[in-house]
Structures are given as C-alpha cells and as structure tokens.
Amino acid sequence: MSHKPRTAPAQEFRLPGHDVLAIGGRDAVAFAQAQFMNDVAALVDGGWHWNGWLTPKGRVIALFALLRQDAETLWLVLPDAGAGELATQLQRFVFRSKVRLQPRDDLHANGRFGAPALASGSTIAQADGAFELDLGADGGPRCLRIANAAAEADAALASRWRGFDLQHGLPRLRDAQLEAWTPQHLSLDRLRAYSVKKGCYPGQEIVARTHFLGQVKRGLALFHAGAPLPEGRAISADGRDIGSVACVEEDLALAVMPLDAPAAGLVAAGIDLLPAPLLGGLAR
Template identity: 55%
Template sequence: MSDNPHASQTPWFPLYDHRLVALSGRDALAFAQSQTMNDVGALADGQWHWNGWLTAKGRLIALFALIRIAADTVWLVVPDADADDLATRLRRFQFRSKLAIELRDDLRIAGKLSASSLASGNHWVGSAADGIELDLSGRMDGGMPGRSLRIGPELHPGANAALVARWRCMDLAHGLPRLDPSQSEQWTPQQLSLERLNAFSVKKGCYPGQEIVARTHFLGQAKRGLALVRSDAPLVPGTELPLGDQTVGTVVSACGDLGLAVLPLDLNAENPGMAGASWRFEPLHGGLAR
C-alpha cells in the first residue's frame, strides 16, 4: 500500500513527450547490450535501468529508461528525442541480428505525482499486454513527492500542461537531463554526471563510444559535470552562463528559470564572482539511480 493516503486521488496524466521504442526477437537483448552504454546483461526480467545510446565519439544521442520485459523483449522509454529517428538509426546496426525495432505508439505513457503502491526501485510490475508500472520516486529525498510511470494500451484522460511541466522540473531537480534536439550529440556521460543515475558502465564489453567513456573514467579526465542552477530570467537549452567577463558553462536542460548546466567541477556557490551573477546554484536532489 502507498505511504501517501492521497495517492488514489492523484491523477494520471499523459506524457506526450515520451514515446516507446520496442526491441523484440531472439537477439533483442544481445543487440541492446552491444549498442547501449549500460549493462543490459545485468538486468533480470522485471527490472529496468537508465541507459543511453552514444556516438562513436562518446556523445549522448538519447537518454532513456531501458526495461527488460522478457528474454526476447526490451522497451526503451524515450523522452524528448525524436523516437522515429532513433529507431531508424538503430536499425542501421541490425545487420544479421534477429530482432524487430519498432515504435509502439499503441502503448501510452503516463505519469502520476505520487509513489507507486505496486512497483519499487528498479522492479516494475504488470504485464506487456495489460500495462506496466514503474516507480520514479527519488529515494532518500525529503520534501519531494513520489512519482509513478505507467505504460499501457489505455489512453489516460486529463492532459495537463502544468503537471507535465512539473514532471520535467522534477526530472531536472534530480539531475535527470532532458535533452532536446539541440543538445543531442553534444555531451559525454561524465559531463552530464550520469554516474549519479548509474546510467553507464565502464566494465561491460564494447559499445559505441565505450573507449571514450572508459578512458575518461580511468584516467580521471572529467573536468566538467552537471549542476542545477536558477536564473533571474527563463533559461533556454544552449544558453551560455556568464560569470564576470567569462563564460563558464552551458545550459543543457531547462524548465522556466530552473536548468541543468554543464559547469567546471571546481566551480561552486562560494566562488567570489557569484555575488554579481545573474544565476545561482541550487542543491541537486538524489535517489533516481536504479
């Protein structure tokens, strides 16, 4: 049972900026393992994790939740990115692999601003036929509402732009980048601090961009990472952040005056130049790692 006595009153609302790409067939898991940046082989049926697809130069094309449905089926929950283009590009690497890569627009994706009473951690509940539910709550965080995500054939009524915007802002507050097309293929996993989400592996076998990711990890070459910032004016992805007479970082995701920015790791709120800056640091929440 949910810890929230009002959970049953919390409405589901469509996340129209999320779409589902399904990989199905004998080689679905092996293909996902060879192409994506996290260890798909470590997942059991009924589990999911954050994952992504990189260019050969180690830049993130798309970040998604990868769900192991069964031994021959993987679902990718893709926010923001062009899912049609992602599926098309993935098919170019099929070669002789026995699998189908298809968009599942018959399955709807919805969110709810309360913790799931069924799913927890990286374990989902339900069935591919009737729908599944994931817990997207930020564990170990006080003061932030829980969240649930549902994927199923039914269309949830009650489209609500305000709730969708709040969902996006909560993603950013937890350090989950929401990359629009202008920020695709611009950043490495380390620059986006995706280790906070356990979203990539440096121990599994080869995948596109793996050499760059592993070298950066083992040589300690990451000099920039993700920070949550708030500005005096609305932010736009791609906006450069000034500090004094220098540009110190770039906004990669935005929700009104809140944004995730790639900044030098040694820059912090105690920097003397922050007093006159038009933006400031906000504390990042945690607990979205799966």
C-alpha cells in the first residue's frame, strides 16, 4: 500500500452574484447575434466565449460568458448582472422573433480552484451532473460549474475568485460603473470579447470607428493599493485627475487609465498605488 499523501480535491464554493439567463427558440442565435458585441454565429455547439451587451453609445451594460448548447439554446452566465433585469431589458427587442428569455433560477454557479474534469479552453462539458467551464489562466487552474444545487458559501474563496478576475483583466462592473465604459476602455480585446467585423449590433458603430481610426486612448491598468478603494474614485498624478477606479477587490484595483499614464506617483483617495502587470490566458 502506498503511504504517499493524496492531494485533497479543491473546495467547491458558491459564486455570489452570478446568474444564468437562457435564450431559446428558433431565432435564439440570430437574436443574440444582432444584440451582443461578439460573434455568436461563429460559436459551435458546446462552445463559449466572452461577450457583452452595449448601449447605442457603445457603453457596456453587461459582460458575460455566452455558452452555445445547441442551435436553439444559449446560456448567459452573468457575473454581476441580474438575469431577470437583463431579460426584461432584452425583451423590448424581441419583436416577432421566435425567442424565449428565461432566467434560470434553478441553476447555480459554483467555483473551484482546480482543473475541470472534462472542459477545456472554450469547450464546455458535462461532468457529475453539472456543466463545466474552464476559467483557468496564467494564474492557475479554475473551474466554474453550473449545477442545480448551490455549493456552500465561502467569502474568502469568493474574494479570491473575484481578485483572480481582476488580475486577468476581467472587469467586474457594478452600480455606477455600468454604462460608463466602452469595450476599448476596458481592454476587452485582451479577452477577445467583442468583434469589429461581424456586422451591426447596438454600439457597433462607435466600437468600430474607435478601432479603425486608432482612437483608443485609454485602457485597463491593475494596481495594488494600501487599503480598499471606492469604485469610481479618481486616480491622480501630480494633482491632476487622469483615470478612474472601475472595480476593486481587497487591495486590488482595476482602473481605466490613459495608455501613456506614468507608472509612478499615482494616488487615489489619498492612497498610493503600485502598478501591477495584468496576467493573460483568460481569453476564449
């Protein structure tokens, strides 16, 4: 008998604030293609990517993982937006399309800091009665599981999960930060979360013009702060406001900054900020 210690399986925990919205029906893909900023028609069955919904002025209303189950079934995994509220907003654009918008209150998002059993990259998989997504990146493996039962809450692990998102440039937008930023402001090209070639969608003209005319002046930057910062707080250099905090988790702050911003001498709410590199590997 071997006496080598076994590696304990990573603990599964509830992901607070995550909702699932199902879009079903004959026109589900066509509807999503016309509304969302990434190329839904390019997804294969069993695939997923980052996507979002914009205002006509190109500002991000919601950012989510979009899963294609089959030709008539899409799931939106929403880290911060409520499924019911988003369904109500989207319903205004259904018109005569054969589409059903259904908040899936029966489904729960659970996380684990460990590799998925079967899912890999942008391919979803079913394992142990749940749908798995591979949300690992350069910072290590992660698995998001969509299941009928919610795991136990764990505030420390949930905070670590959110911090991982911020470190990899996945904005977690709440409250006043909704409808405040364009995809370029949030550097969502790093996640391959939007398309400038797929055709019309709300905000597409703004996004495409900014891209093709080379007018991107601001993007995401990550900072360590000596204390938690309020979201929306201005970041200043030499007494001049140059950026804004978009989302925070403990001492981490993800901010929208000029691309040519100085690397030193940055302050927010009287707290010195230490720049940190954004990690990669979360694009899908």
